[in-house]
Amino acid sequence: MRASHTHSADRERWDARHAVDVAADAGAPAPPDALRGRTELLPAGGRALDVACGRGAVAVWLAARGFAVDAVDVSPVALDAGRELAAREGVTVRWVLHDLDAGLPASEPDSCGAHDVVVCQRFRDPARYPELPALLAPGGLLVITVLSEVDEGPGPFRAAAGELRAAFGALEVLHHVERAGEASLVARVSGPASVPGRR
Template identity: 70%
Template structure:
């Protein structure tokens, strides 16, 4: 991560915190209305979890969650939300720069892996490889589709190409966003 980026993220999260009460637990955007696709529990990973609204939602559904983000400010907000919702013991918060890959302790296998509004194509094979048999992958990234090209945006078809080895349940690209919901095979090869 480039120098100063961590501080910039901390400042952004602090500004959101000061602007009003934390968002409550929320399902990942790509799953809204289709929450039934999420397994009934197990282990989950939330990559670039921000202030933890998805991680806490997963914990409230019975998962034990590894939640990773570079911002200590964001993680403190997530830990506070988890405590207030009575699931503080079900989330492990990892302050970690994902440019170096995932924390060594986040080895999986995971029954659900979520990554929302953070894009690092180098992590795509890692995330797919961490899924348990039948594990669910839920991704949302910024996209060039219906928007301008940019280094932080997925090119058209990027998610479908990267995760073609999984069973793709839903893939949408529009309005500058790409969403993918996919499931690992019942038996991992």
């Protein structure tokens, strides 16, 4: 799983890693880890943001379910792989090249409070935690999975036990689990849920 870094070589390192992954596996759309077995929690439609999207498996999966998806990553190689996957699946995703160590992208003036789903998977940066709920519309869903110290012990990029619940406890927590070195949380912003056809 990915963690936040401040090194200038981040992009090159992730490009190299994704190039190896692309060579080994073309990839396929897939739900975020925290929603496996509970996809009924998804809003009926609307806008979605995939933070640190990697090769776009989740972004393309969301687009195939009718969401208008923005997908953000630091790696051009990963985004190119995402574009190819989206083309193969016949869906459209807006791919955004951005270094999340500098914060979430602010290219869209209406991005705050505009998303019905925000996914952050395999990227952990507690400095970004307060920014994520602010991107959600009322009733919007936050879906996050990070490396955890639980069952694995401490590490520089692992969340302490209870970190996600502490960070996002002001939301309505629908699912939270910490085990086998991972922590996942699904939470909803209070307010009405998204309705079919909303964009």
